[in-house]
Amino acid sequence: MGEFKSDIEIARAATKKPIQEIGAKLGIPVEQLVPYGHDKAKVSAEFIRSLEGRPEGKLILVTAINPTPAGEGKTTTTVGLVDGLNRIGKKAMVCIREPSLGPCFGVKGGAAGGGHAQVVPMEDINLHFTGDFHAITSAHNLLAAMVDNHIYWGNALDIDVRRITWRRAMDMNDRALRQMVGSLGGVANGFPRECGFDITVASEVMAILCLAADLADLERRLGDIIVGYRRDKSPVFARDLKADGAMTVLLKDAMQPNLVQTLENNPAFVHGGPFANIAHGCNSVIATKTALKLADYVVTEAGFGADLAAEKFFDIKCRKAVLKPAAAVIVATVRALKMNGGVKKEDLGIENVEALRRGCANLGRHVANVRRFGVPVIVAINHFTSDTEAEVAAVKEYVSRLGADAIVCRHWADGSAGIEELAHRVAELADSGQAAFKPLYPDALSLMEKIETVASKIYHAAEVTAAKTVRDQLAVWEAQGYGHLPVCIAKTQYSFSTDPALRGAPEGHVVNVREVRLSAGAGFIVAITGEIMTMPGLPSSPAAERIALNPEGFIEGLF
Template sequence: MAAVKSDIEIARAAKKKPIAEIGARLGIPADALAPYGYDKAKVGADFITSLSDRPDGKLILVTAINPTPAGEGKTTTTVGLGDGLNRIGKKAVICVREPSLGPCFGTKGGAAGGGYAQVVPMEDINLHFTGDFHAITAAHNLLAAMIDNHVYWGNAENIDVRRITWRRVMDMNDRALRQMVASLGGVANGFPRESGFDITVASEVMAILCLASDLNDLERRLGDIVVGYRFDRTPVFARDIKAHRAMTVLLKDAMQPNLVQTLENNPAFVHGGPFANIAHGCNSVIATRTALKLGDYVVTEAGFGADLGAEKFFDIKCRKAGLKPHAAVIVATVRALKMNGGVRKDDLSAENVEALQRGCANLGRHIANVRKFGVPVVVAINHFTSDTDAEISAVKDYAARHGSDAILCRHWAEGSAGIEELAEKVVELAEGGQAKFQPLYPDHLPLMEKIEIIASKIYHAGEVTSDRGVQDQLKTWEEQGYGDLPICVAKTQYSFSTDPNLRGAPEGHVVHVREVRLSAGAGFVVAITGEIMTMPGLPRVPSAERIFLNDEGFVEGLF
């Protein structure tokens, strides 16, 4: 039996076409592309503006059950479905997020798909790519530097250094930087204060870039960032210290969507990369809107399980950008469902229909949740070789009892040929006129009530608790005019609850909101729950230990 090639080996063997040729398939002229080498390019803002009068294609969301160590393959399915739609004659474009270096060198790995359903160049996309994350990091930290510099040179805005809320960021997992004291070393270094670092994908600048419609909107949103409070408790904005315009300059190129291709030479936009557990988890609005003008179908993903990614896609991205999804795909694997049913990872290869049926409760919860937004759903069973016919039939039967088709997909091993049936079903749903999209809650409700609605209707929690300081802060923001903002819950991705070990479909648990953060420029309020960290740490054995250059100068160990 031939050895199975690794993702990076498959990607390295790709027969890529010049990026200008990929752009031409979408009607993008060569002079509207800014190439980054042979196989990737940014799409110019003037060309994007020229598309405004075109009708939109149909928007398809790919989401998933709660992730497990067994793997689900959401990005792989997103790429495979895009290839599958093109295979059956539809003009389809893929929109996914850029990977963060933190997970690439930590535990999760990259986010370029897998097997024969990948976007390429895989190594570039998972590493520095076109430098967008570096630009976001620089813009964020420029603001941090200008805040401390403003205080050092007289503090004309009367900023209370005890109430500076703007932290610094870097695109790496580094738990040692979560809490720190800055400006030590004497008078020349400023005024010592407690601060810390978040990972770049948790930055409000990342969220702003992903939600802004153009450079003017980007600059306005950057100016609206609240960086701290004065001694009289009034907010200090980035525009008050005159940082927003220079930040926009740093982000000028990063705002342009990145065009690449799949292994089957189909077009894909890879742009923006907020995490879904600590941020809103969607690729950029500008990339999605551009794709909708250029393609008949746009397949995009939302991070982690539907309780986080899909909810934020619907309640934040679609609400703010005026997008209306036509169908949703929920990715599940037999292995992950068995794990949700109580099977240990080492035992997942053995058939266990009983445990699988127990674990299907997680899938059923996600199906019901997505339907609450008025979006029709189909289940994609991402195939593993250890899956048995009885287990696959059990998933299909369970989905059928919950009013959805579950379709076996072999795109990892077969590319677009292994996902044609799902592509046909997606077209049927999207063309069927069933979608009647609506967000989960209206804008006008109090902020805490919005949190409670998400917790009860999506997580099936029995109660939401918080300290008095959290409640007072939410009321203050409402008084300052931020009450209409949506909520972005920072929560573990592994469970509907805030306990990562509580799998399946728990009911009646308690969601404790321990901190809230205002992202005034992005346009949402972050509610931090459980033990979620906005700066992750590396595991005991990080992936970085297995990543190296081989004797031929090629990267090994990325996945």
């Protein structure tokens, strides 16, 4: 391998093909691509409409064990698997989310894969890309402005200023904006009230864009957004403010999937990006369904561990979009499993098979959970140079006792050549017809029972607690006709429980639902647990401190 190169150095050295050539691999005519420079483009709505009636390829989900500071490499494995599938002669493409600027400048420093399994242009994807997140932020804040403006000009809808639920949005980690008082400064500025910001990736507009089938569906869903309530508790919708049309106009281009390429010049859709602990954590339905018409195998990922990622992918995205996943890959690393077994980060380089076996309980729980949905599973061991033969053998042995395969993958170092074995096995699994997908719970279950089902069956909790105000709110929504909606539980990604320090496979813990929010346009109920914030903060030493332009004008510090 020679000298160590950072992800951004590898990405910069890549030989990219013109985006029209990547589109041609998928049969997309040049005139149906809207180019953003030479290496990225949007796919036209007209072309997407022309695909109706085409048969669909196989959908493969990549998920993971609970994340640790040791790293798992889920996106890297997703991208590497697509390169591997193409290497063995399959027509495959990848569908992943766009990274948020918040974690990019906070902890992550970028999220476009890593090593020799990345999507490019890495810098653009991690920064402004094609402007989708800016459009979502603008549409969200247009609605917020129209709410306050309506009240300023007489409040004909009789909105109760104390019951406005629509906050503002910004795609940055900024804890100072979580809770504030707006409209100060006198009569000309409106009526002072408590308000605040969520990060854009937690916005309902983001979730709507990622679940909408087309522009007409997008506008309908935007109109369904509840911005607040009247004194009689009846909801006020975005369409009541006549905001849905203008919001759709702002999102018209953002609805079109973004086409880019992997380092090995294979096609990739990078589109949409709801957070996985706060929101539903999947790329857009329109990108996934378009890809399924264009490729024989579509590999997608959902954020964080399978307790959040796979559950929301299956129960929200697949339920809403009528998708039938054919196989799932659960990514694990020896390092992360040792951490789940109690090893400190600084000791991860030392062989510790006993701790590894303890930590494998976390992996086993995720395997069992994914199988609950009727989807066959294979485990990818994302290889690190510090892994010993005894440790790898212990993981393989553990997984074989579960009736599944664990395959070592070296795509980070070797690209598609390092993941061929997994590619063969995933294709076989997807083609085997073993999948019999079904969501975890039926639509008819009550909202609280849905939350309890996820908590007991996926998190292995003993009990769900919620204040009377929360239970009463769920009952009101059921009475208003929202009881059929799925639930989106906002929970820490680091544990099956709501305590991020509780690693491994805890059982018998209590899940407390401290707040519920109705996303009527997106079509789910958000249940907020633990310390989850819909506006994260930056860490004590944010990645932004290390991101800069070098004297040659190149970006440094994006990992």
